Amino acid sequence: MAAPLQLxxxxxxxxxxxxxAQLARTYLDRGATVVGTYRSECPAELAGxxxxxxxRCDVSERESRDRIAEFFERTGHRWDLFVSCVGQLSPIGAFxxxxxxxxxxxxxxxxxxxxxxxxxxxPYRHAGQLCHTVxxxxxxTNGPFRSYSAYxxxxxxxxxxxxxxxxxxxxxxxxxxxxxxxxxKIHEQTLAAGNRAGRNHATTAAFLEDSSKGTxxxxxxxxIDWGVAQGRPVAGGRNFSVVHDGWRKGxxxxxxxxxxxxxxxxxxxxxxx
Numbered sequence: 001m002a003a004p005l006q007l008x009x010x011x012x013x014x015x016x017x018x019x020x021a022q023l024a025r026t027y028l029d030r031g032a033t034v035v036g037t038y039r040s041e042c043p044a045e046l047a048g049x050x051x052x053x054x055x056r057c058d059v060s061e062r063e064s065r066d067r068i069a070e071f072f073e074r075t076g077h078r079w080d081l082f083v084s085c086v087g088q089l090s091p092i093g094a095f096x097x098x099x100x101x102x103x104x105x106x107x108x109x110x111x112x113x114x115x116x117x118x119x120x121x122x123p124y125r126h127a128g129q130l131c132h133t134v135x136x137x138x139x140x141t142n143g144p145f146r147s148y149s150a151y152x153x154x155x156x157x158x159x160x161x162x163x164x165x166x167x168x169x170x171x172x173x174x175x176x177x178x179x180x181x182x183x184x185k186i187h188e189q190t191l192a193a194g195n196r197a198g199r200n201h202a203t204t205a206a207f208l209e210d211s212s213k214g215t216x217x218x219x220x221x222x223x224i225d226w227g228v229a230q231g232r233p234v235a236g237g238r239n240f241s242v243v244h245d246g247w248r249k250g251x252x253x254x255x256x257x258x259x260x261x262x263x264x265x266x267x268x269x270x271x272x273x
Contacts (some may be wrong), residue, residue: 007228009126011079012036013059013086013117016043018184019136021086022217023224028052035077037068037117053077059113060085060105065120072124080126081228083134084114089152089189093196096151103150110138110154116163130173132228137178137239147198156218156267159239159272163266166237175227175235180243181207215242226251234258238265 010027014020015036020041024034028049036042037057046052053075057067070079088109118133125131138143139161140152158176165174182223183205190197190204207213219242226247227235234255240247245265246254258264 005034007080007132009035009038009077009079010081010083011035011121013082013084014038015046015085016040017085017087017186019035019182019217019220021046021178023083023085023221024052026218026248028191033077035071035075035079037064038261042267059117060109062116064113065116068117068120069124071138072121072150076102078124078126079121079131080129080131081134081224082118082121082125083224084117085136086110087136087155087186088188089148090193091150092147092190092193094147098150098194106150107157110151111161114158122218123245125171127171130171130231133162133165133172133174134224135174135176137176141178141239147193147200148195148248160267166232170232173228173236175233175237176239177220177223177227178239178243179220180241181213182217182220183208183214183239197232223247230255238263239267 001071006046007027010023012020012024012034015024015034016038020043024036024046027034027270028046030050031051033051033053036052036054037059039056042054044071055067055071057064085108088106091106093103095103114135135158136155138151139157140156143160145152162174162176165172187204187208190201194201194267223240223242230251235258238258
């Protein structure tokens with residue numbers, strides 16, 4: 001197995017999420033500087049870690065742009081890797097039965113709000129070199145995601161935005177990662193939704209009861225490492241699956257297939273000729 005990548009400064013949106021906290025721990029253990037945002041409080045297990053800098057920032061608010069800029073201006077940090085761990089399942093239920101403004105706010109949180117943060121942070125990257133931008137995808141890429149339309153639509157927007165960024169910004173390696181089922185607190189939203197979650201309520205409850213199931217946090221970090229190491233020719237603008245894609249053991253076959261096909265792992269109309 002290749003040695004873990006050394007990225008001097010990692011900026012994590014929502015370090016208070018379970019995936020964000022685990023990634024922060026991983027990068028700190030490697031000796032990186034980690035900058036993280038939180039909406040309510042920084043995870044207790046990370047408090048006091050050398051190399052960790054955090055600040056309160058609700059990315060759904062327009063003022064988040066100013067908070068991000070102010071932090072980087074004040075500290076002088078410049079990032080090499082930007083990872084957005086923001087995600088919100090609610091409101092759960094049929095689109096026409098949800099309050100529209102609550103639904104629209106969720107679409108914003110799952111897409112535009114994260115892009116606002118990247119837009120604000122972009123001037124504070126390590127200029128003059130390739131930097132990396134990672135988002136997380138969600139359900140519904142290959143079919144309907146019943147009862148989760150706000151989450152699904154927001155994540156689909158991020159998938160397409162990675163392709164747009166790859167086209168527009170040659171100094172960014174932007175890609176998105178579908179993690180599969182991960183044991184995190186986001187599932188509490190499904191459990192709280194009850195019947196509004198449809199059959200996914202029972203599926204989620206069963207998943208959480210079986211501790212042997214789910215994508216491990218170290219697999220997510222390794223998938224990000226792979227995409228960073230491969231760079232724009234392979235990873236740029238693509239939507240990856242931690243569970244289903246052949247990135248493990250070097251991923252040479254996968255990398256070659258992606259270099260050969262610029263449309264692979266991107267949003268396209270099925271059956272187009």
